[in-house]
Structures are given as structure tokens and as C-alpha cells.
Amino acid sequence: MPTFTAERKLFDTALNPGDAPYFDAAAQGRLLVKRCKACGEVHHYPRALCPFCWSSEVEWMDTRGTGTIYTYSVTRRGAGAPYCIAYVTLDEGPVLMTNIVGTDLDAVRIGQRVQVTFQTTEGGTAVPMFTPVTQGSAP
């Protein structure tokens, strides 16, 4: 019954200019996405230009931190295994890549409701991950 190994070292990458507010918010326990003031669409990962209309009038927006597992895979070989990589569809719309943590990895299912939790990389950056809110799944 594998669970997330707390010892797994989280890979650090250099942030690009413009990324800091996302990770600063994560350090405060908040998950942000970006919304376009011109077309109203919400996107992820966050960009300086809206990927839907190319407007530069984009703003940070707080999410509820809840969503549904779109897909996942428990990786059982290689460094840090076992771990569960997943895509979660946020209630605000965009899908984001993440890890599912704090649960029996064999019980993870597509359609499962999840909520955000935060873990810290080796370099001290807080990153959003997700953990199940309840048992059961939706279609």
C-alpha cells in the first residue's frame, strides 16, 4: 500500500520573470491562476499574455483550491518512486499538473475530488499538490 514518500526531493527549477507571485502566494497557502481582463478566460500555467486572446491585460486570481482528478499515474520505478503524478481540473476551469499526496496511492482514481496542499522543494519553494477531500469518485 504505497503512500507518498516524504523523502522524495522535489526538483527545483529557476523561475522566470513574472513567476514569483504564484510561488509567493503558494508560500502563504494560496493557489493562484491567471485571468484575462479582456476575454475573461482563466488559464494555467500563468503567462504574461492570455493564451486565448493574446491580451496582456491578465491578472492573478485566487482559486478555491479544489478540483477533480483528470488523469494520474503512480510511478513505481526511478528516483523518488513511488509517487503519483496527476492532472487536476480546477473548479475554476484550467487543468494543472501536480502530485497527489497524503493518501494510499493505490486508491487514487480519475474523477476523485481533491484539495490543494503545499509542499516545499529542496530550494525552499512552496509548490501546490493535491490530496483527496472525500472517498468516492465521479464519472
Add this chain to the structure above:
Amino acid sequence: MTIKGKAYIVGAYEHPLRKAPDHSVAQLHAEVAKGAIEDAGLSRDDIDGFFCAGDAPGANAWSLANYLNLNRLRHVDSTDMGGCSYLIHVAHAAEAIAAGKCNVALVTLAGRPSSEGMSGTMVRVRGVNLPDAPFEMPYNPVTVNLYAMAAMRHMHEFGTTSEQLAWVKVAASHHAQHNPHALLRDVVTVEDVLASPMISDPLHRLDSCVVTDGGGAIIIARPEIARTLNRPRVRLLGCGESTKHQAGGRLDLSYTAAAWTGPRAFEEAGVTPADIQYASIYDSFTITVLLQLEDLGFCAKGQGGRFVADGNLISGVGKLPFNTDGGGLCNNHPANRGGMTKILEAVRQLRGEAHPRVQVPGCSLALATGIGGLIGHRHGSATVILERE
């Protein structure tokens, strides 16, 4: 303008080695270039177009052009779309030939990931300044789990099973037993695939391609030159290339960019999937084959599992003989890039030079398709349709 009939594949060569610890990467490129130009019956000084991709030392054409001492180049293209780059190179070479930019194009692929200890569970940093990396790399996206997530979604949406995926590997192994150069020559069963170690749910070790050293090369020439050569003529009919990604967060892993490249290639060629007698389908993983078969129109979306089951991809047994060299799953996946070997086996089939036990009788129309990058986040696709003239 169309590239239909504007260019021919006149030379093809696959390096016989699968492990080459004592070869340099440049040497492997040179050996396959030499093999292909000799196969064509041309000489080094006929080459005036050179195509290579990210596996070339330095990821551009300079070092290899220097090493090979190519002195008559008029057209150079180092387009990199991962493993499908070489299929794109076929299309670009035909475009360049049709536009009068070159007459004889060399395309090379080589690498030695086996000797360098690479695997599909390793985190690979794919460049600097990547806008996506800070939002992905902490989660350990690796080659196998970025395909596994697509497989998991396919199972959820369409009821695809691990047994159905395993049939792709079983078919490849039936072909590989006849290829003396194949890395894995043992015939395997569905049960063998399911009993192999789980690498990343739902993909087992035997759902995954091999890691090999080696390479391959092709020569593409204009029709007037092809007609002077003493080889069966393989004519290019149609091509498609594209790329697919996360669409700003509107991710859909149920299909690949082959859903766009296939129809374009078929339209240009003026043929349909039902006309194809042999198909080289990129097989980094079993799920890669399933998705492309659906996207290219060999079966309806979601029906890939049923389509591949019960040996339907085995030459002489099923309706669509695929990867008769054993493919990336059993034969060869040099430099972690399977696009070149897909072209090579399609050329062998059209020339009638595949192994007699897997040769499609009277093969005159073939397709080769590939995926580069990772279908779980960003990938390219290219499809090429070829005919025996």
C-alpha cells in the same frame, strides 16, 4: 503547391549495432550517412541538402557537416521535433527539392542512450528559460508517466484494457523474431506483458520501447535523379506535420497531433486509411500506437483497443501489418527517437526487402507516422505516405 511525386527516398540504412559503447555519436552519424549514400548508389559529393535534429552533436548541423566534410550544401535544416523529426525532414526535403533548393538530401539520426545509461524514468531537463518548467518539474514528469497518464485516461474514457495494450507488444515481438539485428527477439504473450514489472500505472516494462544505441539515415532525391538509380523507386505522396500541447489549461489527452497530420497527409496523397497496406506506427509505448491508429482513422476514436487485439497488427495474420522490423518495442529506438526507423521499415516493405516472413505481398502503399516529445504535455507529430512506383 504539393509535394506529391516531387521527391523519392532513394537510400536507406539502419546501423546494425544496438549497443555502441566504443563509437562516438558523430561516428555513428557518419556510418549511417555512408551506408545510406552507398545504398542509393550515389556519392558523398552528390549531397547538397543536409537534415539533422536534436540528436546531432550540438543540436545543429555545423559539427556534423564539418565531421562529414559536406562541402556542397545548398540547403540545411536542423528542425527538431523530437522523435518524429526525421519524418518532418522527409517532408521538408521534398519541399526544398520541389522549390529547387537542393537535389540530393541526407537525413541522419544517431545516438547512444543505452551506453550513456538513460532510461524513461529519469527526470530530463529539456532546456533553459522554459516557461512551463517551474510549474511542472517539481512533480517529476518523466517520459513514462507522461505517456501513462494518457493511457490511464484512455482506459477511463473508452474502457481500454491492459490486455489490449499488450497486444501491440505481442505483435511487435512476432515480427522481431525474424530480425537478426533486433535487440529483443523472443516472442512474448499478453500474459508476459502483464507479468512484467509495472513501471508507471498502467504501463509495464513490456509496454515500453527499448533503449538502444545506433542510428539510421535516408537519402531523398528529385525524380530525375531517382530514375537514374538502380533501386526500387519509393515515391513521396503526402505529408503532415503539427504540434499539440496543453492549450492554456484545456488539456485533452484523448488524442494526439496525428489527428491533424494524418488527414493532411491522406488528403495530399489522395488515398484513405483503407488503402494502406503497411504502417510504421511510432511505438515509444503501446498506448502511443493505440492513439495514433485512432487519430489516423484506421479505427474510430476509442476503438483502438479492440482494433489491436487478437493479432490484428501481425503481418500475415491481421488486417494492418505494422512495424515489421520489431519496431521500437523490440528492435531499435536509437537515440530515444523512433522516427527514422519508422521510415526505414516502410522503405524496406515498399522495395520488397523486408524479411520474407513479414514482407507484405505486393506492398505498394505504406504510411509512416511518428510522435516526438511527450503526449502528456507537449509533442509533435508527422505523417508520411509513400508508394512503390
